[in-house]
Amino acid sequence: MLSYFLEMKKITKSFNGNIVLKDVDFFVRKGEVHALVGENGAGKSTLMKILAGVMQADSGEIYIDGKRQVLNNPRQAQDAGISTIFQDINLFPDLTVAENIFLQRVPFKRIGLLKLIDWKKIYKDTEKYLKYMGLNFKPQTSVKSLSVGEQKFVEIIRAMFQKAKIIIMDEPTTALTERETNQLFEVIRDVKKLGVTIIFISHRLDEVIKIADSLTILRDGEVVETSIAQNVDLNHIVRMMAGKEVEDRYPKLNVKLGKEVLKVEGLGYNNQIKNISFSLKSGEILGLTGLSGAGKRTLARTIFGINRPFEGKIFINNRVFKNITPDLAIKNGLCYVTGIVAGEGLILKMTVPSNITLTNLNRVSHNGILIRAEELKAARDFINRLEIKAEETDVVQNLSGGSQKKLLFAKWLFANARIMMIEDPTTGIDISSKVDIYNIINELVRSGVAIILISSDLPELIGMCDRIMVMYKGEIKKEFSRHEVTQEKILYYASGGESSKST
Amino acid sequence: MFAIERQNKIKEILFKEKRVDVSELSKLFDVTEVTIRRDLDKLEQDGFLIKTYGGAVLNEEVFKSIAVDEPEYENLEDKQLIGSIASHMVENGEAIFLGPGTTCLEIAKKIKDKKITVLTNDLLIALELKDALGIKVIVSGGDLIQSTSMLVGRFAHQALEGIYINKAFIGVKGVNFETGYTLDRYEEALFLQEVSKISREVIIVADHTKFNKTAFARLGDLKMAKKVITNKQIPDEYKSFFFEHAVKLYTTYEFE
Numbered sequence: 001m002l003s004y005f006l007e008m009k010k011i012t013k014s015f016n017g018n019i020v021l022k023d024v025d026f027f028v029r030k031g032e033v034h035a036l037v038g039e040n041g042a043g044k045s046t047l048m049k050i051l052a053g054v055m056q057a058d059s060g061e062i063y064i065d066g067k068r069q070v071l072n073n074p075r076q077a078q079d080a081g082i083s084t085i086f087q088d089i090n091l092f093p094d095l096t097v098a099e100n101i102f103l104q105r106v107p108f109k110r111i112g113l114l115k116l117i118d119w120k121k122i123y124k125d126t127e128k129y130l131k132y133m134g135l136n137f138k139p140q141t142s143v144k145s146l147s148v149g150e151q152k153f154v155e156i157i158r159a160m161f162q163k164a165k166i167i168i169m170d171e172p173t174t175a176l177t178e179r180e181t182n183q184l185f186e187v188i189r190d191v192k193k194l195g196v197t198i199i200f201i202s203h204r205l206d207e208v209i210k211i212a213d214s215l216t217i218l219r220d221g222e223v224v225e226t227s228i229a230q231n232v233d234l235n236h237i238v239r240m241m242a243g244k245e246v247e248d249r250y251p252k253l254n255v256k257l258g259k260e261v262l263k264v265e266g267l268g269y270n271n272q273i274k275n276i277s278f279s280l281k282s283g284e285i286l287g288l289t290g291l292s293g294a295g296k297r298t299l300a301r302t303i304f305g306i307n308r309p310f311e312g313k314i315f316i317n318n319r320v321f322k323n324i325t326p327d328l329a330i331k332n333g334l335c336y337v338t339g340i341v342a343g344e345g346l347i348l349k350m351t352v353p354s355n356i357t358l359t360n361l362n363r364v365s366h367n368g369i370l371i372r373a374e375e376l377k378a379a380r381d382f383i384n385r386l387e388i389k390a391e392e393t394d395v396v397q398n399l400s401g402g403s404q405k406k407l408l409f410a411k412w413l414f415a416n417a418r419i420m421m422i423e424d425p426t427t428g429i430d431i432s433s434k435v436d437i438y439n440i441i442n443e444l445v446r447s448g449v450a451i452i453l454i455s456s457d458l459p460e461l462i463g464m465c466d467r468i469m470v471m472y473k474g475e476i477k478k479e480f481s482r483h484e485v486t487q488e489k490i491l492y493y494a495s496g497g498e499s500s501k502s503t
Numbered sequence: 504m505f506a507i508e509r510q511n512k513i514k515e516i517l518f519k520e521k522r523v524d525v526s527e528l529s530k531l532f533d534v535t536e537v538t539i540r541r542d543l544d545k546l547e548q549d550g551f552l553i554k555t556y557g558g559a560v561l562n563e564e565v566f567k568s569i570a571v572d573e574p575e576y577e578n579l580e581d582k583q584l585i586g587s588i589a590s591h592m593v594e595n596g597e598a599i600f601l602g603p604g605t606t607c608l609e610i611a612k613k614i615k616d617k618k619i620t621v622l623t624n625d626l627l628i629a630l631e632l633k634d635a636l637g638i639k640v641i642v643s644g645g646d647l648i649q650s651t652s653m654l655v656g657r658f659a660h661q662a663l664e665g666i667y668i669n670k671a672f673i674g675v676k677g678v679n680f681e682t683g684y685t686l687d688r689y690e691e692a693l694f695l696q697e698v699s700k701i702s703r704e705v706i707i708v709a710d711h712t713k714f715n716k717t718a719f720a721r722l723g724d725l726k727m728a729k730k731v732i733t734n735k736q737i738p739d740e741y742k743s744f745f746f747e748h749a750v751k752l753y754t755t756y757e758f759e
Contacts (some may be wrong), residue, residue, distance in 0.1 A: 247749040248749070249746055249748075249749040249750070249751060250751065251752055251753045253588065253592075253753065254591050254592070380537070385757060385758065386756065387736065391535075391537045392535075392537060430739075431742065431743040432739035432743045432746075434746065435742040435743075435745070435746050435752055436735065436742070436754070439735065439752075439754045439755075439756060442588075443755075443757075443758055444758070446591070
C-alpha cells in the first residue's frame with residue numbers, strides 16, 4: 001500500500017450546531033499537487049484552516065509523515081512544515097522583497113561578540129530564488145511596487161525559505177494574468193521536484209486539471225471523491241461538485257417582455273473584460289455569473305461609467321454612448337445596485353430619508369432648495385411601499401441587513417431607474433427579507449424595469465432569471481435560457497469549460 | 504403618555520368603533536404616524552386587530568375563534584393586487600380552476616384577455632367572465648349554498664370526472680402553521696380537495712388578513728400548494744417557512 005505524507009482522518013467540525021465538515025478523510029502523497037475542489041460553502045477553507053492551525057477540529061486526527069500532529073495555532077503548523085498562501089496577499093507592502101522573505105527567519109553572522117543581520121546572505125539567497133523562478137525584479141524592490149502576481153511569487157519564496165513541506169495555495173491564480181498563471185505553474189512544477197507537497201484550492205477547474213496530480217472533491221462538508229487528476233474530466237468534477245439540483249423555491253413571475261432598452265457591443269475595458277455583447281429588454285431579468293475575478297463586477301462598473309474609457313459601444317434606449325459616466329447613466333435611467341458588503345451604496349451615518357433622496361434631490365427641491373417635508377414624505381412612502389422596518393428618523397447603520405438592501409432599492413426607485421444592475425441582492429440577509437427582495441424584483445419587472453442580476457448564488461439565478469450569461473476570465477463564455485440551464489452547466493463554463501466538450 | 508397607555512386607548516376606540524385610522528390617531532395622540540403604526544403592529548401581534556390600508560379593523564376573532572363568512576368587501580385593494588400577480592401565471596391554452604370567493608373573483612377580472620378554459624363553482628365568477636370572448640367557462644353545477652354564490656355537493660363533484668386542470672386557484676379563509684389552510688364549510692373543503700387531485704398545480708390565494716387565522720373546515724397543510732400568492736404584510740415567519748419548504752411565495756408590492 002502506498003503511504004501518504006499528509007493524513008487528515010475523520011475530521012469533523014461544526015459552528016453553532018451546523019456541521020461544516022463531517023468525517024472528512026483527506027490523504028495527500030509526498031511531492032504531489034493535490035487539488036481540493038468544491039462549491040462555496042463545501043468546507044474547503046475550513047479544512048485548510050484546521051490544517052494551518054488557525055482553527056481546531058471538533059474531532060479527528062492529523063498525521064504528517066506518519067507522525068501525529070497537534071496543530072493548536074499557526075505557529076505549530078508552521079513548525080510542522082505547513083505554510084499557507086492565502087487568496088489575499090499577506091506581505092508588508094512597505095518592506096522590500098528580501099525583508100518580507102526573511103522577516104521571521106533572519107540569518108545572523110557573528111563578528112566577534114557582535115551578532116549582525118547578514119544582509120549580504122539575504123540578498124544573495126533572494127536573488128538566487130528570484131532568478132530560479134524567472135522573476136526580473138531585485139531583492140531590494142519594495143513590495144508595494146510589484147504586481148499582485150509578483151507578490152504571489154514572493155509569498156511562495158518565503159514559504160520555501162521557511163522550509164515548508166506542505167504549501168497550501170488558496171485560489172492562487174485569481175488575480176493573476178494568463179502569463180503569470182503559466183509562470184506560477186512552472187514554479188509549482190519546480191517546487192514539486194524538490195519534494196514539496198502542494199495543496200491547490202481553486203474554482204478554475206480547467207487549471208486544476210492542468211496542474212494537479214490528484215484531487216479531492218468536497219460537497220456539503222463531505223468528501224465525495226478522491227481521484228487521480230488525469231483520470232477525470234471537467235464534466236465529471238462539476239457533476240460531483242453540484243450534487244442533486246435543489247428544488248426550485250424562487251417566486252419567478254412570467255412577464256411579457258417589452259422593447260430593447262440596453263445593448264452592449266464589443267465592450268472591453270483595460271484587458272479585464274473583452275468583447276462583450278448582449279442586449280436586454282424591458283421586463284427581462286438577465287443573470288450574470290462567474291467566479292470571483294471573472295469580470296462580472298468590472299462589466300457592471302464599465303456599463304455604469306466608473307471604469308473608463310471603454311472599447312466598444314453601449315446603447316441605452318437606442319441612443320449610442322461612446323463615453324459614459326455614472327451621472328449620465330443615472331440621467332438615462334440606468335443604475336447599479338451594489339452590495340457585496342452590507343451597507344455598500346448607502347451612507348451609513350445618514351438617515352433613511354437622506355439616503356433615499358440622494359440620487360434625485362431635484363425631486364424634493366424647489367429652486368435648488370431641499371424641502372425637508374417633501375423628503376420625509378417620500379421616505380415615508382417608500383418605507384410603507386417596500387415594508388422597510390425602519391422609521392424616518394433612523395440612521396442607516398442601525399438597520400438590519402435586510403432593511404438596508406430594501407433601502408438601496410428605494411433609493412434607485414426614487415431616481416426613476418428603468419434599467420437596474422443589481423449585485424448580490426440577498427447576500428447575508430435573513431430569509432424573510434430574501435423573499436421580500438425577490439418579490440420586489442418581480443414588481444420591478446412587472447412595471448417594465450429591465451434587470452441584470454449579478455450573483456454567485458446559482459439557485460437564486462436559476463430561479464429568478466430569464467437568461468443567464470456565464471463569464472470566465474473577462475469574457476462571456478456561454479448564455480443559457482431559463483429552460484435549459486442547470487447548476488452543473490453553469491459550473492462547467494464558469495470553471496473554464498469549453499463549448500466543444502459541453503454536455 | 505406611555506406607549507402602553509396609548510395602546511390601551513387605541514384598544515378602547517377599536518372596541519367601540521370597530522376600526523381606526525392611522526392619521527386620525529396620530530392627530531389624536533399628537534405622535535407620528537410611524538409611532539401609531541408601531542402600536543398597531545404590536546396590537547396586531549397580540550391579536551386585537553388586523554391592519555388595513557391606512558389603519559386597522561378590530562379582530563372579531565378576539566371574541567369568536569371560528570371565523571364566520573360574511574361578504575368580504577374588505578381589503579379589496581390587496582385582493583386586486585393578488586389578482587394581477589395571479590394573471591401572470593395563466594398561459595393561453597390552459598385549463599384553470601377558480602375557487603369561490605372575492606379573491607378569485609379579482610383573478611377573473613384580470614384574465615379576460617386570455618384564451619383559456621375556466622372551471623369554477625362560483626356563480627359570480629362565471630358571470631364575471633360571460634363576455635370574455637377567449638374564455639370557455641364551465642360551471643360545476645351542484646347545491647347552491649344559501650346567500651352565497653358557491654356550489655358544492657354531489658353534482659359539483661360529478662363535474663370533475665374525467666377532466667384535468669393545469670392550475671387551480673383556491674382562496675382560503677385561514678392560513679395557520681398548526682391548522683394549515685382552512686375554509687368556512689366542510690362541503691367546500693371536500694370539493695376543493697377533489698379539485699386539487701385533478702390539478703397539476705395548486706395555487707393558494709389569501710390576502711394578509713387570513714394569516715394566523717383558523718376557519719371551520721381543514722383543506723390541507725401549508726405544503727399542499729407549491730405556490731402561494733398574498734400581500735407583503737404577512738408575518739415574517741410565514742415567509743421563511745414557505746421558502747424553506749420550497750413553496751414559492753408571491754407577495755404584492757405597489758409601485759407607480
